[in-house]
Amino acid sequence: MMDAKKVTALLRKKGFKVTPQRLAIYNVLCNTKAHPNAEMIFNKLQPYYPTMSLATIYKTIDILKEIGLIQVINVGEDSLRYDAVVELHPHIRCTVCNKVEDIMQFDFSPAIKAVAENTSYDLSGQQFYFYGVCPECQAKSNLKIG
């Protein structure tokens, strides 16, 4: 569900050219909840853009980040993940299958506000990461034991 017009307009406005590669990369991020890293985006696009390189993905990610269309997620893996949902929300990573999901059930804004009011820093952002075992991996683990 990408609003292609919006991306196109924003890229142009910020002085970047509009290319099929850039639209495709943003499109992948808009149509997944998997929070993919560069290689996952690369693999997803491989069948349709067989000549696209990882370098192009990294360069495009830099631009999308700069113009505020995506955010970077650093859940303590070797690689970074990317999210087209730029609104603040915590993430949780399964320590067994490494899947990364959004946490929406709890609103952290009061906590963040409290920190902002009690620190001498001029706050500009924050990231909350949770770690645990997802329901699917719990089930698999129970099967093995039971």
Add this chain to the structure above:
Amino acid sequence: MMDAKKVTALLRKKGFKVTPQRLAIYNVLCNTKAHPNAEMIFNKLQPYYPTMSLATIYKTIDILKEIGLIQVINVGEDSLRYDAVVELHPHIRCTVCNKVEDIMQFDFSPAIKAVAENTSYDLSGQQFYFYGVCPECQAKSNLKIG
């Protein structure tokens, strides 16, 4: 203020040998609030252990992590930082001077409890990172403008 006896006993108990390098590295982490990365530890020890290598620092960090004496801090830099305070507490990084400090003014345990009760994950840990400009860098910035 490292409790050398405690480290020594714990290393032995877990089947690791006690070496001056290991004690020194843990000692550095116990006596700083700077949340150093491997290179900062290396530089700190350089005058006293001129032959110590970065490889030894990384290997020691792995062990200290494994036996629960330190925690890893991933504030979105190129390198990881380490903290001898293993109790949960949020960290804040100055986006100007890159200093990393503890946040102690606010208790996140109620928020974490709420997430634990509302997620289908079996929670094992979490990390909260804040970003902003520290008071010192704010002052410097004001000088330049004013």
Add this chain to the structure above:
DNA sequence: TTTTCTGCAAACCATTTGCATCATC
């Protein structure tokens, strides 16, 4: 004496960069 550790050098791997060619405008 046995086992594990240190420290050098080489390997690793996600990400970045340089550059010639190519697409967008």
Add this chain to the structure above:
DNA sequence: GATGATGCAAATGGTTTGCAGAAAA
């Protein structure tokens, strides 16, 4: 046609690994 983008290949840099000599148990 001018400018900026792509994609290959090489570079980068934090971290890891292999291994011979050294220290701990």
